[in-house]
Ligand code: GLN
């Protein structure tokens with residue numbers, strides 16, 4: 001029997017205890033020297049390579065380590081450093097130094113002049129953020145970092161067989177942004193590929209046999225010239241002296257399958273978790289000289305794999321490919337937590353259903369042994385354990401709650417629609433709230449001060465009793481209500497002091513959710529998140545926010561907004577169960593929130609905001625799948641919201657500016673008011689709303705285009721905000737406009753928030769006074 005090679009596309013670099021985060025942050029603060037930081041990096045790499053060997057992988061992966069981001073590593077490797085960070089060529093050894101690297105990532109570093117950081121955005125459909133490569137007229141490429149080569153030498157000196165992983169040239173270019181007017185990214189292809197060729201030659205000279213080039217762009221809709229770029233690039237790279245494994249993940253190859261199998265490289269990696277159906281076509285069309293690496297263990301989720309079942313689906317592939325079959329997780333394990341063994345407080349039943357990065361390595365190894373017919377006792381034990389755990393999971397009463405399924409089955413179309421159309425509701429709401437034109441409000445949170453955090457920490461540690469903790473939070477609410485009244489805001493919020501995080505807070509109170517102690521996943525740079533696990537049917541045992549909102553409302557005559565996180569956002573920022581469609585889980589969350597909305601209304605809360613900041617990022621990678629997603633996402637929002645009477649006002653909030661793709665869906669959500677981020681785009685995005693409004697009778701209804709950027713510590717001037725709102729009023733009828741910041745204020749300090757809001761309220765007053773002179777869209781249209 002031939003042996004199946006086992007590898008991983010990448011391993012988490014942060015460390016099981018977030019050691020990398022701590023070291024990097026200490027370096028930024030000047031508490032750790034550069035040499036000490038480098039040492040810690042080397043220590044982590046060594047440990048992670050050892051993990052891979054201990055698990056039984058045939059090679060260790062070198063190149064997945066980064067002090068900030070692997071895409072930034074690639075940018076620096078090819079010398080793509082934007083001019084504002086100084087001339088790289090001028091440096092003594094011609095290499096980009098660590099502080100320049102950090103300045104590109106975050107604008108500043110212990111040494112060097114601060115400069116605007118590179119833009120950061122989500123890597124495909126993950127919650128991992130990469131630094132967007134910038135391209136300029138006259139861009140040239142050359143090897144400008146020795147790190148990758150040094151790491152190869154390092155791994156070799158530790159006695160490991162090495163496979164190198166690197167962002168592929170086309171995906172790097174695909175993720176890049178042209179910063180010079182009229183510069184076509186593809187015009188830089190030749191230069192870029194030449195440098196990649198030199199990199200590969202250097203790796204060959206170091207004795208590297210295989211290089212994995214990550215090309216997830218192949219799972220997206222590619223314009224013809226980009227498909228051709230793949231052929232051009234790989235035709236040139238084939239002679240570089242190493243074997244190339246083109247790695248695709250996060251989806252199926254779809255119409256790029258022929259292109260991918262035909263590239264003149266020695267291997268192809270595909271994601272069989274997201275797209276198992278592509279295996280047959282791959283087996284039929286793969287040239288007989290090529291290795292096929294099958295990504296069979298889910299690199300995006302934390303559930304234990306069904307090893308017995310998986311092994312049987314691999315039989316045909318094994319029979320047809322023999323030695324040419326490799327196995328791996330579906331994508332880099334960067335997207336899952338490091339080690340389940342560190343979860344000592346997770347209850348044992350649930351823990352048995354899970355696998356984190358370290359456990360996923362074991363799973364792939366056992367699978368390979370099983371299909372090769374060389375199972376050891378340990379492998380047999382693992383398969384048997386998985387069998388038992390999965391059987392228990394399928395049956396567990398903690399997961400399956402008949403009443404949840406029954407309720408979902410009873411949902412009717414009418415449950416997802418408000419009783420009356422927006423215009424009728426708006427009239428009832430105007431009558432009820434009597435708000436001025438350009439009403440002012442905020443997005444929900446107020447500064448999370450040291451004292452608030454300390455109180456929560458003490459409460460969690462048991463050093464502060466429940467009654468004392470709640471009293472502290474009530475004090476905080478009273479304070480923010482008073483401050484908002486003094487500022488003269490029209491619609492108040494309670495400030496969200498009692499919330500650690502907008503998803504975790506709700507997850508902790510809902511059935512079907514669990515939380516880890518150390519389940520950290522890198523989000524960007526040194527920032528990690530600990531997503532909740534949604535393991536079972538979601539239920540709301542009791543009201544979650546009502547007592548806080550009720551208390552806050554009791555302190556003021558102004559309307560108090562109830563504040564909830566929407567179903568799509570809760571889903572999107574969690575690890576979601578894989579035993580039913582995501583849409584079903586989302587509907588369950590929506591029903592739980594619907595009950596909360598109804599309870600808030602019953603308690604006299606007249607305005608309820610359901611935040612959906614993650615709605616857009618849930619968009620599938622292929623456009624053909626967008627509509628199906630948007631349909632259920634919108635339906636879930638409505639299921640949460642559409643339980644209220646006409647005179648109860650539903651708000652939603654989204655903090656991003658690219659609306660063109662989803663404008664129809666936003667209108668279909670039919671919220672009475674939507675607050676969005678616009679301040680950084682100079683109200684440009686309102687064009688989408690305006691065009692939409694002209695072409696259709698339904699929503700978007702009222703809009704609060706954020707008038708100031710809460711990410712910046714600067715206090716916005718009144719005149720500036722007035723100006724923005726006048727621009728908004730040119731596009732949207734003034735009677736539909738609200739005035740608010742562009743997101744929550746929890747990361748700011750009161751010293752900035754108070755003057756900023758005071759100016760904002762003044763701006764609204766001025767707008768009202770000068771309404772007749774403001775050229776309004778409504779007036780223009782008439
Ligand atoms: N209500 C939340 C807050 O103000 C919204 C946060 C968000 O959109 N990310 O903090």
Ligand code: ZN
Nearest residue numbers: 654655743744
């Ligand atoms: Zn926001």
